[in-house]
Amino acid sequence: MAGSGNSPRPPLQVDRLAYSWPNGQIALQHCTLQIPRPGLWMLLGTNGSGKSTLLRLISGLLSPRQGQIHTALKPALVFQNPDHQLLLPSCFSDLLLSLPTGLAASERQLAAEQALEQVGLSDLIRRPIHTLSGGQKQRLAIAGALASGAELLLLDEPTALLDPDSQDEVLDLIRTLTQRQPRPLTALWITHRLRELDRCDGAALMERGQVGPWLDGATLRNRLSPLPDGPAKG
Numbered sequence: 001m002a003g004s005g006n007s008p009r010p011p012l013q014v015d016r017l018a019y020s021w022p023n024g025q026i027a028l029q030h031c032t033l034q035i036p037r038p039g040l041w042m043l044l045g046t047n048g049s050g051k052s053t054l055l056r057l058i059s060g061l062l063s064p065r066q067g068q069i070h071t072a073l074k075p076a077l078v079f080q081n082p083d084h085q086l087l088l089p090s091c092f093s094d095l096l097l098s099l100p101t102g103l104a105a106s107e108r109q110l111a112a113e114q115a116l117e118q119v120g121l122s123d124l125i126r127r128p129i130h131t132l133s134g135g136q137k138q139r140l141a142i143a144g145a146l147a148s149g150a151e152l153l154l155l156d157e158p159t160a161l162l163d164p165d166s167q168d169e170v171l172d173l174i175r176t177l178t179q180r181q182p183r184p185l186t187a188l189w190i191t192h193r194l195r196e197l198d199r200c201d202g203a204a205l206m207e208r209g210q211v212g213p214w215l216d217g218a219t220l221r222n223r224l225s226p227l228p229d230g231p232a233k234g
């Protein structure tokens with residue numbers, strides 16, 4: 001990630017993005033955001049403020065009407081419901097879908113094992129997916145992102161459907177991955193849970209299609225308590 005001179009290139013730079021849905025609904029306008037360094041960065045905002053649309057634009061699923069997205073990192077989306085993301089019946093077979101093409105069978109086995117090891121699921125390589133807990137499924141979805149070579153994780157309320165222990169499990173994992181050396185990941189994590197703010201490197205509020213400045217997580221938490229809407233608080 002080396003840039004020119006002494007200043008490394010930021011992992012993500014979004015400049016004046018605009019997006020309208022085909023029905024004319026404006027989702028983003030003059031949306032600017034810079035992630036200054038690898039780490040865990042959180043976005044909060046009321047329902048409909050444009051958070052999910054922004055992640056879809058950064059991932060390349062949607063194309064902006066105006067503005068630019070600069071990143072040298074490969075992005076991967078992780079959704080709220082892992083059942084929408086996991087396609088094949090076993091952990092191993094599902095992970096194979098994420099691996100780069102052209103690997104020999106032994107390389108595929110090794111890459112799948114390494115991805116599962118990074119998310120703490122080494123013992124479950126042959127497990128049918130329907131037997132996993134919600135937190136394990138979410139960790140498997142993250143393993144798929146890692147197996148694909150992604151270094152920019154875009155997580156859209158990844159803990160919204162999980163019980164408190166599983167929420168912590170997924171948050172701990174992303175913390176670890178964003179602090180690992182070498183090559184710490186960059187994660188942009190959308191949440192409605194104020195308590196998660198205590199674990200981030202910076203948090204910003206999204207309002208009416210624009211992202212505010214990065215704040216210390218605890219500062220934003222105090223400012224927002226309680227959020228005007230959203231499914232979960234706490």
Ligand SMILES: Nc1ncnc2c1ncn2[C@@H]1O[C@H](COP(=O)(O)OP(=O)(O)OP(=O)(O)O)[C@@H](O)[C@H]1O
Pocket residue numbers: 021022023025026027045046047048049050051052053054
């Ligand atoms: N497929 C779609 N077609 C038309 N409008 C959409 C579509 N998806 C989202 N929108 C609209 O775009 C705006 C931004 O929605 P978005 O889903 O990005 O918000 P959000 O911040 O993720 O909300 P939430 O917290 O409820 O997930 C809203 O006005 C929403 O109604």
Ligand SMILES: [Mg+2]
Pocket residue numbers: 051052053156
């Ligand atoms: Mg959303």
